[in-house]
Amino acid sequence: MTRSVKAHAGLLLAALVASYFVWTREPSPSDDVVKVLSLGKLDKLVYEEPDHKVVIRRLKDKKGPYFWVKVDRNERKRPPRGLRGHSRFRRRHPLRTRPTLKVGPAKTRVPPTKAGAKPPTGKKLIKLKTRGPLKKRKAPAKKAAPKKSGALTPAGAERLLASASLARDPKADPKKKAPAKKKAPAAKKAEKKPAAKTAKGSAAGTAAGTGSGSGSAGTPASAPTSLPAKPKKPEVKKVQKVTEFKGNASAEEVMDKLGDMTAIRALGKIDDKQLEAFGLKDSKKRLELHAGKSKRVFMIGNKTYGSTDYYIQDQADKRVYVVRPRQLQSLRFAHYRLVDRSLYDFTQSDVERVVVISKKGRRELVQHNRRARRGGFWSKLGEDKKSDQHHTWMNKVMRLRARDYVQPKDKPASQQSVFKVEFYRGSTKLGWLEILRATEAKGWQLTGPKSGEVLLGRSDNTRALVRLPKRSADAIAKDIDAIIKD
Structure with missing residues (x-):
C-alpha cells in the first residue's frame, strides 16, 4: 500500500515539474510566423514604387560573392529661399542683422544743495545741460491732392443733375421741389416701372459724364482697380538621380530574409472590398524575387491599423499576408541604409x-x-x-x-x-x-x-x-x- 502511494506521489511530482517547465518556457519564434516562400539564395531583387526603384544583384569575383545595388529615384528639388545663407536643412534664408546701441560717456549728476551752501570740494563736478521749454512745432500745411482728370467734383455733379432735369423739362427749376405724384393703380404702376428705371439710368449716365452735360464735368471716373493677384507658390521640380554602390551587411540580410520570407499572419484570399481597404487593389508598389529560373511577384499595400506592418499579396495564388516592415523599409531608403562605406572587410x-x-x-x-x-x-x-x-x-x-x-x-x-x-x-x-x-x-x-x-x-x-x-x-x-x- 505504501509503495503504490509513493509511486503515485512520484508520478504526480514529475507531472507538476514537467507542466511547470512547459508553461514557463518562452515561445520560439517559429511558433508565431507563417512560411510564405522558400527560394533560398536570391540572384536578383526588384523593388518598385512611384518615383523609386531599387535593383539588387548578386555578383561574384575572385574575392567572393557580393551584392551590387542600383537606385533610380526622382528627387524633389525645391527652389532656394532668400538670397544668402544656408540653414542646417540646406534651406536658404536672408541674413538678419542686430541693431547696435550707441553708448556715450558716463556723466555724474550734481546733487541738489541748499540756498547759500557751497558745493563739496575735492571733486570735479560736471554740470548737466538742461533743455529749455519745449516749443510747439507747427504742423506742415497739408497739400491739396491733385485732381484727377476723370474725377467728378460735387459742383459738377450738381450742374449735371440740373442740366439733366432741364433737358427733360425746360420749365423745371432744379432748386424747387417737384410736386408729389399721385398714386397709380397696381397695373399701371407695373407698366411704369421699366420706364422709371430707364429714366434713372439715363440720369445716372449723364451724371457720370456721358456727354450730355457741360464741358466742366470732365471725363468719366475710372473704374476701381482689382486686387493684386496672390503670388504663386514655387513649383517643386523632380530630378532623376541614379546611383550605384556596393551593398553592405544590411543588403545581405534583406536578400537572405526575403529569400525565405515569413509572415506574422496569413489572411488567405479576400474579396475586392477588403483588397481596396488594404491598398492592394490598385497598388503601384511591387516586389520581384528571382532565384535561378523561378520568379515570385508580390504587391505591397498599406500599413496595418495602429502598426507599421504591411499587407502583401502573392500574385501566384492571390493570398494576402501581413509581414514585418524592416526589410521593406530598408529597400525604401536603400540609398542611405544599404551603402557599404567601409574600405576593408577586416579589423x-x-x-x-x-x-x-x-x-x-x-x-x-x-x-x-x-x-x-x-x-x-x-x-x-x-x-x-x-x-x-x-x-x-x-x-x-x-x-x-x-x-x-x-x-x-x-x-x-x-x-x-x-x-x-x-x-x-x-x-x-x-x-x-x-x-x-x-x-x-x-x-x-x-x-x-x-x-x-x-x-x-x-x-x-x-x-x-x-x-x-x-x-x-x-x-x-x-x-x-x-x-x-x-
Missing part, C-alpha cells in the same frame, strides 16, 4: 604588417600587441619601439571611410596613383587600399590639396572608385613622403 586587430608603396619608395610597418585594446602600436620593420608618426598615420588610414561612390558617368578621364597600402596577416594578404589623384569633375567637391584635383579611393572591398572625406584624405596624402623617408 585593425587582424593586421600584423603593412607595406606602403609610392613612387619614392616603399616602407614596411609592423603592429605590436595587435590583440590588446589599448596596448597596440605601430613601428618600422625590425624595431620594437613605438614610432609616433607611423602610429598616428596608420590609425588615420584604418579609420578612413568612403563618403559615396563615383558613378560610371562621372569617372575621371585620367587617374594617377598617390600611394598603395597592402595589409598582411602572416603571409596571407588580407586586402589593399589605393589612393588616386584625378582631375576635377563637374559637381565634385574638391578633396585634393591643389585646386582642380580630387582624391579618390579604391580597395578590394569597394570594387569601385569612392570619394573620401576632405580633411582625412588631405592629411593622409600630405604625410606620405615623410612616412616613406623616415
Whole structure:
C-alpha cells in the first residue's frame, strides 16, 4: 500500500515539474510566423514604387560573392529661399542683422544743495545741460491732392443733375421741389416701372459724364482697380538621380530574409472590398524575387491599423499576408541604409604588417600587441619601439571611410596613383587600399590639396572608385613622403 502511494506521489511530482517547465518556457519564434516562400539564395531583387526603384544583384569575383545595388529615384528639388545663407536643412534664408546701441560717456549728476551752501570740494563736478521749454512745432500745411482728370467734383455733379432735369423739362427749376405724384393703380404702376428705371439710368449716365452735360464735368471716373493677384507658390521640380554602390551587411540580410520570407499572419484570399481597404487593389508598389529560373511577384499595400506592418499579396495564388516592415523599409531608403562605406572587410586587430608603396619608395610597418585594446602600436620593420608618426598615420588610414561612390558617368578621364597600402596577416594578404589623384569633375567637391584635383579611393572591398572625406584624405596624402623617408 505504501509503495503504490509513493509511486503515485512520484508520478504526480514529475507531472507538476514537467507542466511547470512547459508553461514557463518562452515561445520560439517559429511558433508565431507563417512560411510564405522558400527560394533560398536570391540572384536578383526588384523593388518598385512611384518615383523609386531599387535593383539588387548578386555578383561574384575572385574575392567572393557580393551584392551590387542600383537606385533610380526622382528627387524633389525645391527652389532656394532668400538670397544668402544656408540653414542646417540646406534651406536658404536672408541674413538678419542686430541693431547696435550707441553708448556715450558716463556723466555724474550734481546733487541738489541748499540756498547759500557751497558745493563739496575735492571733486570735479560736471554740470548737466538742461533743455529749455519745449516749443510747439507747427504742423506742415497739408497739400491739396491733385485732381484727377476723370474725377467728378460735387459742383459738377450738381450742374449735371440740373442740366439733366432741364433737358427733360425746360420749365423745371432744379432748386424747387417737384410736386408729389399721385398714386397709380397696381397695373399701371407695373407698366411704369421699366420706364422709371430707364429714366434713372439715363440720369445716372449723364451724371457720370456721358456727354450730355457741360464741358466742366470732365471725363468719366475710372473704374476701381482689382486686387493684386496672390503670388504663386514655387513649383517643386523632380530630378532623376541614379546611383550605384556596393551593398553592405544590411543588403545581405534583406536578400537572405526575403529569400525565405515569413509572415506574422496569413489572411488567405479576400474579396475586392477588403483588397481596396488594404491598398492592394490598385497598388503601384511591387516586389520581384528571382532565384535561378523561378520568379515570385508580390504587391505591397498599406500599413496595418495602429502598426507599421504591411499587407502583401502573392500574385501566384492571390493570398494576402501581413509581414514585418524592416526589410521593406530598408529597400525604401536603400540609398542611405544599404551603402557599404567601409574600405576593408577586416579589423585593425587582424593586421600584423603593412607595406606602403609610392613612387619614392616603399616602407614596411609592423603592429605590436595587435590583440590588446589599448596596448597596440605601430613601428618600422625590425624595431620594437613605438614610432609616433607611423602610429598616428596608420590609425588615420584604418579609420578612413568612403563618403559615396563615383558613378560610371562621372569617372575621371585620367587617374594617377598617390600611394598603395597592402595589409598582411602572416603571409596571407588580407586586402589593399589605393589612393588616386584625378582631375576635377563637374559637381565634385574638391578633396585634393591643389585646386582642380580630387582624391579618390579604391580597395578590394569597394570594387569601385569612392570619394573620401576632405580633411582625412588631405592629411593622409600630405604625410606620405615623410612616412616613406623616415
